[in-house]
Amino acid sequence: MILGFLASHGGSAARFLTAACQDGRLMATPAALASNNSGSAALAWAQEAGLRTAHLSAARFPDPGELDRAxxxxxxxxxxxxxxxxxxxxxxxxxxxxxxxxxxxxxHPSLLPRHGGRGMYGDRVHAAVLASGDAESGASVHLVTAGIDEGPVLAHSRVPVLPGDTVDTLRARVQATEGELLLGALREFQ
Structure with a gap:
């Protein structure tokens, strides 16, 4: 398996999976990372890690079809x-x-299909979970399709929503499960 990554900011999943490849937990080769953000920490990290990198954004390719092809x-x-x-x-x-x-x-940082779709990313998701009164949250690994967060879910991790939780505390518990969840889902592709 030859892995590629697309990242906009820190690229924590790319970092985790690359480390898993290096220490033998995932039989794959991390090869490339592209970012739509020329100043992203993910792009800088990938360059240092020896991955092939590219800045590919609407600023460089204003036509959506041209960007897709690039x-x-x-x-x-x-x-x-x-x-x-x-x-x-x-x-x-x-x-x-x-x-x-x-x-x-x-x-995705929720139990899809709950709290997914356009505009539901990052702390917005955790705030929505807290506002809804859900008893649990977690993360979902899903196949990407044309609809935002609508592809088939491959795996979930689950964490309780605790009394007194804030966006920060809930985010920390959900994020702590994401790397292993994604790793497990990718192992199914081997």
Whole structure:
């Protein structure tokens, strides 16, 4: 398995999975990371880690079709056969979605289908969980499709929502489960 990553900010999933490849927990090769944010910590980290990198954004490719083609060419040029979104904050185009259908994963910080969809990312998700009165939260690994957070869910982690929880405390508990959850889901692809 040749892994590629798309990230907008820190790229924690890419970092975790790359470490899992290096220490033998995942039989895969991390090959490439592209970011839509030229100043992202993920892009800087990936360059230092020796991954092939690219800044691919609407600023560089204003036409959505051209950007879609550029992302696909970058990933295919690196030999990527499995793509992981690592905090990627942009919708993917039809060419990337088609080329990686069934091998394109994302992790979302709620128990999908609850608290997913447009505008539901980061702390907004945890705030929505708390506002809803849900007794539990967690993370979901899902296949990426054209609809935001609508692809088939492959795995969930579950954490309780505790009395007195804040966005920060709930986020910390959910994030603590994400790396192993994503790792387990990717092992199913081997």
């Amino acid at each position: 992302v696909l060419a970058f990933l295919q040029g690196a030999g990527v056969d499995t793509l992981v979104l690592s905090g990627y904050m942009k919708a993917l185009g039809p060419q990337v979605l088609g080329a990686y259908a069934g091998r394109l994963l994302n992790i």
